Amino acid sequence: MKVLVAVKRVVDYNVKVRVKADNSGVDLANVKMSMNPFCEIAVEEAVRLKEKGVATEIVVVSIGPSTAQEQLRTALALGADRAILVESAEDLTSLAVAKLLKAVVDKEQPQLVILGKQAIDSDNNQTGQMLAALSGYGQGTFASKVEVSGDSVAVTREIDGGAQTVSLKLPAIVTTDLRLNEPRYASLPNIMKAKKKPLEVLTPDALGVSTASTNKTLKVEAPAARSAGIKVKSVAELVEKLKNEAKVL
């Protein structure tokens, strides 16, 4: 079974981002970039499926600037077999990305597509669901457990009140939640080997996909700062403040 994994290059999750002075966006110049944490979990799950003998080939795909090749090489070092970069310098919306991924799915015909549940930059949580809609496949979002058996996949999903299990016909789309697995680190020999693995570069035009959007970001601002708080010396003082000053007890 062929597994397709989508990965995104995003600002590293430990970086505290700053909004640009002209409110056009956040400042990403000279900021450390990494693979989106949920995408790491998606790659790890695909590699584990291969180790179990369920998956035969792992294709990893990223859509973005040419620098996203770094994240694809990381995925190759973690165990993916080959990579596809759909190169686009524009800031694409989730729908545009889903359309591009749909074109890659049509071309590659994977049985399972694994994505992260959300990217930590746009925080959209849309692409996997949109890809499922465009391809007509079933979706297992926010997965904490994935079990392939025959021509179906059982996905345990994290929902608001607990956990839910659904069964999907293959091919299907799965998006990963944090608790699906613990991603491994790439070893140095594997990083060296990954440099030799194939990486194909495509463009939206070549895939015949329009990336036009119905949404426009007008401005990006810093959130309202909280006014500085105080340190209290004792529990008694804390309770007194909460009762009489903040009036929340």
Added chain:
Amino acid sequence: MTILVIAEHDNKVVAPATLNTVAAAAKIGGDIHVLVAGQNVGAVAEAAAKIAGVSKVLVADNAAYAHQLPENVAPLVAELGAGYSHILAAATSNGKNILPRVAAQLDVDQISEIISVESADTFKRPIYAGNAIATVQSNAAVKVITVRATGFDPVAAEGGSAAVEAVAAAHDAGTSSFVGEELAKSDRPELTAAKIVVSGGRGMQNGDNFKHLYALADKLGAAVGASRAAVDAGFVPNDMQVGQTGKIVAPQLYIAVGISGAIQHLAGMKDSKVIVAINKDEEAPIFQVADYGLVADLFEAIPELEKLV
């Protein structure tokens, strides 16, 4: 302008987040219709018809919608929603699961987790774990939007008298089926709707120690949350997680106990009205957002706090 709000429910009762979503719809302005899709949802439809400001309730009662499978519900919403100016759902796990599928079927971009309505086509939403707020405009014929419940005060659950109309459309894609679910049992208020939230982090040391927080919470009528560290360490189940990847809360009072205050945790609670931090590390980042900070050993402070409140 007519707005379709997707009701959040469990086939028995309307979830509170629906009231916040209707409030967002009211800010946009226009007629508000509510769609109740599920199985044996008569009581839910009746309750939805009483929500203040709702003019019509559409009821799609079908076994295919029983578990809110997006493969079946999304085509229904897309079919019904095509004639509306806006489709809104709460940014719950259900809303997040279904609505992007609807947007893609309608070939429009979605706007996720809005926290305010600037005008009928312009909305604000947090990005980068709440470290920036984007103002987004949509020129889509149908604007598909999920609503962060904590961004809007709920409308009244009573007082409306909307007409209830049955929808015959049945969609069963046949690509997915419900196997089972395991819901965490709790008598305490629901985390996202509670007025007071008491949360524990890695500093709690083990799951057993959470009993101190439960005792305090019960005295305050509060819900109990947790940081990702506490969930990952297995202290508590994951549906208690507050943060970018868990639940977003904005209670009157948030008490963070033994939580360092990582960016991802702050994303889930920094809109709380009053934040209290109890931590023995006075350098912990949580103190930068706390209105009241207490540097103390939580195992001494929590029992004392429980006695005094």
